[in-house]
Amino acid sequence: MIKTLIFDFGNVFINLDIEGASNYALESFKINSLSEEIIAFNSFYEQGLISTEEFIEFYSENFPNLTTEELVYIWNYILKDFPKHRLEFLKKLKSEKKFKLILLSNTNELHINWIKEHVPFFTEFKNCFDAFYLSHEINLRKPNADIFEFVLNENKLAASECLFIDDNLENCKTATKLGIHIWNIQPETQDVSNLFETKSSLF
CATH class of the missing domain: 1.20.1160 (Paired amphipathic helix 2 (pah2 repeat))
Known part of the structure; x- marks a missing residue:
């Protein structure tokens, strides 16, 4: 589960x-x-x-x-828009309290500063998570296994009870090797707000 x-x-x-x-x-x-x-x-x-x-x-x-x-x-230049409906999806998840919510991102200081300046609801977004890990703050990055092991250990998680959502295939491959369930999301055709329809077999 x-x-x-x-x-x-x-x-x-x-x-x-x-x-x-x-x-x-x-x-x-x-x-x-x-x-x-x-x-x-x-x-x-x-x-x-x-x-x-x-x-x-x-x-x-x-x-x-x-x-x-x-x-x-x-x-x-790589950073674009943050659709508001994804925030609403996340806020609903938080309010339901069915899952522990963690963010795990390869993000550097310049990028997060840009996001804080251009995404007006960034603080609201960040507050939805139980843990919020940015690579430049923890000195680890995906797809290395140690960053996943860090998250599992820090939060006392069983890999088999976690679902990792990432658009990068290499990151997902590492997570799979550690026994974590994955959704290698395809941003051109899929949206995180459709998580429970897309991965219904896991829930």
Whole structure:
């Protein structure tokens, strides 16, 4: 029986433009692909292993023709709208008190600051959760197994009683290996508010 729902943030609650953001970054940087060094730095930043200042400095050194404001805009380009009906779905879940609600997201400081500024109901959203984990705050990131183990241990959860909802297949594969039920949500055709219709066999 499912007792805990573990939600990703991007493309589950807030919409992302992953492909558009990637294309915009490459176009702005005038490169064909991201170097291994850039990918590694992005990962370090997402895990909170380097500060926002160090992150911006790294990009400024690599792309001196771009201002700090332009670099931040490029980085946040991926973030789009947060449909209000998803908040209402979450608030209803909270009010029913049938499940423990956890957010588990690969989110960095610049992104969460943008969300706080542009999503007027962010505090209301965050308050719906029993636990709210952002990768840069806990120095762990998906799809590594240790972040899932951290959540299970911190909240004394049985993996078999958890459902993890994420748009990223690799993240879902790790969760499955640990015995966690998953919904690899497809943001183009599925919506988290239809959880109980889509995954009715689990409830």
